[in-house]
Amino acid sequence: MQNLLSLLSNALCRITGRTAGAQTVSELLIGLSEYVSLTSPSAPDLAQTQRLPPKPPPVVALRASAALLASTSLAAAAARVVASRSSTDLTPQVTLDIKKCDLHCLEEGPPVKATLTREQGLQYYRTMQTVRRMELKADQLYKQKIIRGFCHLYDGQEACAAGVEAAITPSDHVITAYRAHAYTYTRGVAVKEILCELTGRRGGVSKGKGGSMHMYAPRFYGGNGIVGAQVPLGAGIALACQYQGNNQLCVTLYGDGAANQGQLFEAFNMAALWKLPCVFICENNQYSMGMSTERASASTDYYKRGDYIPGLRVDGMDVLCVREAVKFAADFCRAGKGPIVMELQTYRYHGHSMSDPGVSYRSREEVQEVRSKNDPIALLKEQMLSNNMASVEELKELDVTIRKEVEEAARFATADPEPPLDDMCNHIFKNDPPLEVRGTNPWSRLRSVS
Amino acid sequence: MLAPPSHRRKDRFKMALSMKSVLRSGRNAVSILRRRAFHRSAPAAAQVTVRDALNQALDEELERDERVFLLGEEVAQYDGAYKVSRGLWKKYGDKRIIDTPISEMGFTGIAVGAAMAGLRPICEFMTFNFSMQAIDQVINSAAKTYYMSAGLQAVPIVFRGPNGASAGVAAQHSQCFAAWYAHCPGLKVVSPWNSEDAKGLLKSAIRDDNPVVFLENELMYGVPFEMSDEAQSKDFTVPIGKAKVERQGTHVTLVSHSRYVGHCLDAAAVLAKEGIECEVINLRTIRPMDVESIEASVMKTNHLVTVEGGWPQFGVGAEICARIMEGPAFNYLDAPATRVTGVDIPMPYAKILEDNSVPQIKDIIFSIKKTLNM
Numbered sequence: 001m002q003n004l005l006s007l008l009s010n011a012l013c014r015i016t017g018r019t020a021g022a023q024t025v026s027e028l029l030i031g032l033s034e035y036v037s038l039t040s041p042s043a044p045d046l047a048q049t050q051r052l053p054p055k056p057p058p059v060v061a062l063r064a065s066a067a068l069l070a071s072t073s074l075a076a077a078a079a080r081v082v083a084s085r086s087s088t089d090l091t092p093q094v095t096l097d098i099k100k101c102d103l104h105c106l107e108e109g110p111p112v113k114a115t116l117t118r119e120q121g122l123q124y125y126r127t128m129q130t131v132r133r134m135e136l137k138a139d140q141l142y143k144q145k146i147i148r149g150f151c152h153l154y155d156g157q158e159a160c161a162a163g164v165e166a167a168i169t170p171s172d173h174v175i176t177a178y179r180a181h182a183y184t185y186t187r188g189v190a191v192k193e194i195l196c197e198l199t200g201r202r203g204g205v206s207k208g209k210g211g212s213m214h215m216y217a218p219r220f221y222g223g224n225g226i227v228g229a230q231v232p233l234g235a236g237i238a239l240a241c242q243y244q245g246n247n248q249l250c251v252t253l254y255g256d257g258a259a260n261q262g263q264l265f266e267a268f269n270m271a272a273l274w275k276l277p278c279v280f281i282c283e284n285n286q287y288s289m290g291m292s293t294e295r296a297s298a299s300t301d302y303y304k305r306g307d308y309i310p311g312l313r314v315d316g317m318d319v320l321c322v323r324e325a326v327k328f329a330a331d332f333c334r335a336g337k338g339p340i341v342m343e344l345q346t347y348r349y350h351g352h353s354m355s356d357p358g359v360s361y362r363s364r365e366e367v368q369e370v371r372s373k374n375d376p377i378a379l380l381k382e383q384m385l386s387n388n389m390a391s392v393e394e395l396k397e398l399d400v401t402i403r404k405e406v407e408e409a410a411r412f413a414t415a416d417p418e419p420p421l422d423d424m425c426n427h428i429f430k431n432d433p434p435l436e437v438r439g440t441n442p443w444s445r446l447r448s449v450s
Numbered sequence: 451m452l453a454p455p456s457h458r459r460k461d462r463f464k465m466a467l468s469m470k471s472v473l474r475s476g477r478n479a480v481s482i483l484r485r486r487a488f489h490r491s492a493p494a495a496a497q498v499t500v501r502d503a504l505n506q507a508l509d510e511e512l513e514r515d516e517r518v519f520l521l522g523e524e525v526a527q528y529d530g531a532y533k534v535s536r537g538l539w540k541k542y543g544d545k546r547i548i549d550t551p552i553s554e555m556g557f558t559g560i561a562v563g564a565a566m567a568g569l570r571p572i573c574e575f576m577t578f579n580f581s582m583q584a585i586d587q588v589i590n591s592a593a594k595t596y597y598m599s600a601g602l603q604a605v606p607i608v609f610r611g612p613n614g615a616s617a618g619v620a621a622q623h624s625q626c627f628a629a630w631y632a633h634c635p636g637l638k639v640v641s642p643w644n645s646e647d648a649k650g651l652l653k654s655a656i657r658d659d660n661p662v663v664f665l666e667n668e669l670m671y672g673v674p675f676e677m678s679d680e681a682q683s684k685d686f687t688v689p690i691g692k693a694k695v696e697r698q699g700t701h702v703t704l705v706s707h708s709r710y711v712g713h714c715l716d717a718a719a720v721l722a723k724e725g726i727e728c729e730v731i732n733l734r735t736i737r738p739m740d741v742e743s744i745e746a747s748v749m750k751t752n753h754l755v756t757v758e759g760g761w762p763q764f765g766v767g768a769e770i771c772a773r774i775m776e777g778p779a780f781n782y783l784d785a786p787a788t789r790v791t792g793v794d795i796p797m798p799y800a801k802i803l804e805d806n807s808v809p810q811i812k813d814i815i816f817s818i819k820k821t822l823n824m
Contacts (some may be wrong), residue, residue: 073811149618
């Protein structure tokens with residue numbers, strides 16, 4: 001960090017003709033901002049914007065280094081200061097450098113450059129911010145005891161869900177484990193229906209009968225409570241795709257904890273043997289409940305766990321990295337080359353579930369570190385702002401809109417009535433004549449319709 | 451959630467009664483009465499939660515026999531997913547308290563293997579729902595081996611963890627496995643209700659040379675019960691295979707296990723006001739089931755109602771009814787036996803649906819009255 005600081009401050013000194021270099025990051029920033037405002041062609045615009053509401057503090061762009069997520073050093077590819085721009089100045093498209101993936105049994109990997117259009121950027125931003133606000137709202141509702149039971153939150157990992165959805169088509173399939181709210185959303189279920197399911201009301205996507213871990217949608221198979229069980233299921237969905245010859249694939253997600261489940265290796269073997277179009281994705285958020293990866297796994301190279309299956313290790317905090325990697329994997333599968341195993345290096349801010357404070361096995365400083373230096377939404381925001389693809393005001397407005405939407409959904413979810421008792425026994429069997437179901441005693445004869 | 455005062459007094463009275471009857475009948479060496487003059491001076495009857503009672507049992511048995519060890523997910527550094535093993539890792543270290551990866555089939559097999567080679571493992575399932583992943587090791591490797599080897603190879607292991615419904619954990623996390631495991635010869639299946647059950651039965655299970663499935667209940671972990679100073683002693687054990695009459699009665703026999711014993715006692719308290727005296731039997735052990743105690747009671751009351759949280763088909767209640775029919779008590783029944791069970795559906799999530807999917811006190815009262823033809 002210190003070397004980098006001196007490197008940049010020396011460069012700045014050479015450019016500006018100063019003799020004393022910056023000793024701290026903040027000094028460097030001040031120096032840089034002065035330089036930019038001096039040389040910017042839009043200096044008059046800046047003067048005009050003084051009359052607008054106060055600008056937010058300068059957003060500094062610091063790109064994550066190639067090291068593991070847990071590392072604290074940051075390599076600044078470029079540090080730029082944000083300035084307000086008028087909309088005529090906005091860049092419609094930009095090509096960005098993204099981190100190279102680690103490869104296993106692959107000659108070539110995903111591209112190291114990603115194209116981002118303004119529309120895409122706004123869409124990814126919207127998706128991630130909606131997921132973030134929805135999860136935080138769920139946290140709040142849980143603490144108010146309006147949500148009960150299990151609640152596993154996804155905040156911190158948004159880039160994974162957004163990136164996956166950006167890389168596949170709506171006709172592809174997705175299956176994941178219990179940390180599923182984000183995928184339920186990206187697969188097309190409204191926030192309202194998700195929150196309503198969490199509060200256990202009739203407007204929930206599973207009519208209140210499933211809860212947090214059991215939400216489904218067309219081409220989205222949940223939402224699975226038993227760790228690892230979703231992986232053979234995903235391979236099976238891929239089998240169905242291959243069988244039906246529809247050129248679709250299945251994205252099968254699991255965590256670093258589930259990576260130690262035997263059934264994964266059984267699924268890997270068969271997927272490779274039969275060349276199933278399955279993208280196995282390990283969302284490595286560093287902890288399986290309270291166990292850090294080194295305490296649970298003899299090998300923490302989760303992308304290599306497929307052994308004979310090609311693997312990729314990807315920066316899961318950068319939505320573009322995720323998108324490019326999943327696109328690469330999708331093309332690979334659709335070409336009939338068989339499955340791929342992918343590891344997304346990511347992080348969860350919350351504990352394992354709402355009953356886990358999340359600080360007995362990791363420090364608050366660690367969580368803060370990731371939040372301040374590697375937050376996926378902040379990363380995308382910086383990319384867009386520093387490339388002049390959106391204005392600060394625009395993104396702020398979007399934040400406000402999203403907040404309102406989530407607020408409204410929460411209000412609905414809290415006010416919606418509970419499911420009716422006569423729905424309790426329904427949906428035991430499909431396409432069956434109505435069934436008599438025994439209640440709690442022999443005189444209680446309940447009814448089940450398909 | 452304290453037991454009401456009447457129960458506490460009755461508990462002590464019942465305990466004294468049952469102690470007396472045990473002495474008289476000379477059945478089982480119940481060590482409740484062995485007062486050890488030089489062990490730590492135990493306080494007088496204290497309020498102990500089920501969680502702490504289990505923790506005490508684990509601690510005492512780990513101390514007593516160094517072949518005993520605990521393995522499972524989050525049992526060590528996390529202090530246990532439900533804090534049942536709190537403090538044990540700090541006290542006994544990595545060798546005796548082992549955190550495993552999320553690999554049920556694997557670590558269950560490992561535990562069974564260790565038992566075969568002379569250790570006495572306690573294998574924890576975070577909930578028994580996850581034991582389904584490992585059930586082959588429990589049944590085929592643990593339960594059947596002593597038989598298959600004609601007595602050569604014993605498997606002294608305890609499988610423990612929370613069983614049955616909790617609150618709002620939905621279908622995949624709410625199943626009761628009492629019937630599943632109790633179906634298999636070679637296994638002992640134990641289901642404690644209160645703190646005394648929990649501590650005494652867990653100690654017995656650990657000392658037993660056979661595979662024991664120990665079904666706890668998450669909703670009971672935080673419930674305090676009075677424990678006599680005898681029950682707090684380091685040698686206190688409750689025999690496996692013996693039911694306990696928690697409440698004497700004359701009109702109807704209620705048989706239950708785990709959390710629903712409490713529901714039965716509550717129903718009995720309500721009905722007592724109407725002059726109906728219920729006899730409440732706490733099974734304590736599902737397999738081997740103490741059918742004699744049930745028969746003795748039915749022959750006295752002439753009516754039988756079983757209460758359980760699990761599903762009705764092929765369940766604990768179904769087995770009790772069949773056994774009663776096959777034995778001497780059948781001729782004493784004045785009405786068919788009634789089973790009160792969970793509703794025959796996967797557990798729904800929404801509170802109103804979940805509440806109506808398990809036996810409530812009003813269901814028990816209703817069933818008793820119907821059985822008594824009132």
